[in-house]
Amino acid sequence: MKAELELKLQAYLDGELSAGDAREVDASLAHDPEAQQLLAELRTTVGVLRDNEPLMPLPESRDFYWSKIERAIESAQPERVQPLLAFWYSLRRILVPVAGVALVLFLGIASLKVNTVSDPLAHLAEVESLSEHVSSFSFRSQSQNMFVVWLHENADEQAATDSDDDFDDAVLQ
Amino acid sequence: MFLAFPVQAANLKLDAKLVWGSDEPSKEHKPVDPALAATLTNTFKWKHYYVITNVVTDIPSRETRKVKISEPCTIEITELEGPKIEVKVIGKGKPVSKTVKQIQKGEVITIGGDAENKCAWFIVITQLE
């Protein structure tokens, strides 16, 4: 079968032919068993695919995944920071940076439950990066009852550094 | 005669683990207990979690204890009023981070980061009874 006819058959299946071309294909199909078989195969394949798209759950928890997105959003819009962060940025300008110390204040405030007796301030935390090579972000997973601080090497440092002072080697060896 | 006994605040007993997270199974390392495995799996993307070091430490009130969790890494844990704990991570003698948090029974405090070969390291701290 000619390539042109095959592609026309496919376009016929996909509803991409004009009415006139579609009628032509219809007519030729009646006398062409090879074309009928090919069309049947294409139709079956399309049906199988459309009904069975593979599922792929995200391999990260809601909190971890969201915390990275939130951080990226906030770092992309410094002029629209929330009042608490605005206070924080102004305080940072006052503090004298010593050996690249960057202070990040994180407030995690647990949602108040009606029947809880727990202290709402219990989830307040303070996280500070003590190295100019390292940044951090933190979040609390309520479902897992876990507070997480995630440390990562600054991107510029990752590109430039290839020495024994590699941050990750400093923990795991 | 009246004898006065000094009143001592109870020590804070903490369990600190260095955990390695990996997508590849390892027969050479001991997996974390199922409860911790579930907590970590439900939060992070790695499939397998192994205990590298496990240290139980008693921290007297307002004092600091150093815990060596690996050759290059020490954590300094200070018991503060609250009770809160301050956890300093020190890698190869250099301070890396400091976290101050109120410690709750049953809560897990985890400090982690990416490691080589798409693995991750975690310092997992829990309060023991």
Place this chain on the structure above:
Amino acid sequence: MATKQEHAALTDEKLVRLAQRGDMRAFEELVARHRDKIYARAFSMVRNEDDAVDLSQEAWVKAWQRLKQFQGESSFVTWMTRIVINLCLDHLRKVKRHRAESIELMEEESGGVERQMPVVQVNPTEGLERGEIRQRIDKAMGQLSYEHRTVLILHEFEQLEYKEIAKRMQCSIGTVMSRLFYARRRMANLLASFKREELS
């Protein structure tokens, strides 16, 4: 401020309106609701978990930045999916510049290979459970070149027309048609071969 539970009860449209007014928690609920689908689309295109996580997160950040432009002309998830698809296509183009042309694509462009593949006359997934069918499709997709996989995803799963696919893949409609034809024939033959392996 609405709680997480209250947000969970709202429709996408209401959440979008709240998020457009700056309600980050409403946006967080949209992320929670649709993150698997957006990640799955990214993974299906780039076939790498880490890249798919990064690209899907980048898509969410872009969506937040452009949210005011979303006027409800399509569903929110359709709009989001378009964003992640475009990011994946950009990513794949960058990666392609650094690797050799795939053998598959060379075969397709030299023409005729798909005509040598026998017509698969019986549905190769008949009698299989849905989970098994999905696994086999996933395995087969992994064996296609990125161009063939992309055209299949955009047509069969995203239901885009040839013209729209050509625009996104920056190629001619003729190229879209050839790639789609090859991809479908190859998919049918791969699924048939998996069935033969199972029976042998």
